[in-house]
Amino acid sequence: MRAKTHRRSKGLNGWLLSLPALVLLLIAASGPLLIVVIYSFLEPGDYSGVRWTFSTDAWFRILFQRDIFDGTVSLADANLSIFWRSVKLSLATTLIAFVLGLPTAWFIATRTPAARAVWLFLITIPFWTNLLIRTFAIMEVIRNQGLMNTALINLGLIETPIQVLYTDTAVLIGMAYVYLPLMVLPLFAAIDRFDFKLIEAGYDLYASRMGVLRRVVLPIIRPGIVAGCILVFVPSLGAYVTPRVLGGGKNMMIGNFIELQFGQGQNWPLGSALSMVLLIVVLAALLIYTRVSSRDDPNG
């Protein structure tokens, strides 16, 4: 009986002790989010800000557009194409990062401990430089009079520069470069724990090389793959700097589209509603992640 009371008071104490953190979390995390939700149900103010009148127009305009002149309503294919481009580019970025990241992580994990430390260190070097600078560096490489085109022209392979800058390809190159380390690190962590004796066992049981990879290696390092994919996919989806610099303001992604609403578009409610949509997509991706990774976890 005494022990029970003791435990209960300890639980209460724990609650009280964590109260400051909870309050902080509520104010700092939920507060701003709540403002975004409220703003998405208001009318745009003159030039900027919001007018405090309830309206679902912003949500309506995510999926539908009303013609400026005759008022006919149609599906907002322009918005949808921006969403589709964002999802498409993010998936492609994830795929590229995975294809490049898996052999890289495998290579690092199979070195001696000393060499491993050096390779991991090299992987983290790009993080020392600001993202914007790195993006401009990519721009310097792919622009019409940049490194790539000048080299190709001087080698006589092409006569006029290849237009890569300001295309979806440019955005893709930029994002794959920027987010690759986020794929390599979790993959490395997974491969590092992998018991290589299992591969020998696979071969002993007459599995082909492909069979070992597909049925032994990949299933075991799956949590690392899923974590890496999420770490690349989520920031890609919300990317702002890379498409802004390399996409030339015409090929927008969701992040740029949201920014546009708070700037030149002068429609804060629409910007807020779009932010919520992005948040929902990211949450859905995370939900899938927890489902997929827990299914495999022997403890869960």
Next chain:
Amino acid sequence: MKTVLLATTALLAGAFGAAADGQLNLYNWGNYTSPELIEKFTAETGIEVTITDYDSNTTALAKVEAGGSGFDLVVPSANYVPVFVEKGLLAPLDKSRLSNFDNIAADWKDVAWDPNRDYTIPWQWGTTGVAVNTSVYDGDINTSEIFLNPPAELVGKVNVVPEMNDVIALTIFNVGGDACTEDLEVLRKVRDKLMAAKDSWISMDYGTTDKLSSNDLVATVNWNGSTMRARLNNADVAYGYPKEGYPLWMDSVGLLADAQNVDEAYKFLDFIMIPENAALISTFARYANGIAGSDAFMPEEMKTAPEIVIPAEFAAAGRFLPTCPQKATELYTAIWTELRK
């Protein structure tokens, strides 16, 4: 002992006051402020100037309106000055503190967007037209068709600066309308023309001076001074005055209502109305200023530049953009938003 030290410090501070006191935060368009002008101002007054860049009127408005920006002076375009004033973001100028106020050229002294210059003084004015690399396209460039219906050589290579008022105005003039029109028939043509043209553009971005200089861009909607700077680096760049009509504009300096360094700001405003100093502004950014007598201090290349001296045959096509009524702005914003998607 402590008192002595304090007294000494005070004395020292007094003696070197000219070099140590005062700072000023200028919020201006990027690549627009002459470093020479700032050096001279600091040398004469001891006031340290911090410059922060923006790339559009809307950016400047949003940041200033949010409050606590810490900026003292801002340089909005003519059509944004009334917006800043209406929102109470600019402080009325105390002209008794501006001894050089009378240097403002007669044409710019009483302007529609700021009657009697109660809130702003001129920074620079210019035109919006097109810049084309003549080694890529050597046809007629004095037309807005360069970006609204590009010749074959330029398809897929045209940049359009994301400056709503300039681009919409150029297009309205192209289809035969007037600035600030609310005529739906005209605006429908404007939208259709822009939406059709968009496919032949490569980007909607700023930074045109550098990209024209380095041949990364071969055609763009651009401002005259920026084009002149690019031409000085790259002789193939030429400026076209769209004969269908093109906007004239002026950016003016205003004192922010929440400025912390008001005395310093007044000194700066007075300083840039001295013709010699105004000439420094123009020599850097290559736009004309609104100060009488500054021509005498301009370099020879500015006095004859085809980008600065508007050729007689195109002079009549230049039209000053007034501040449009809210209704017109709403329609333009709707078209612009549709375009930027």
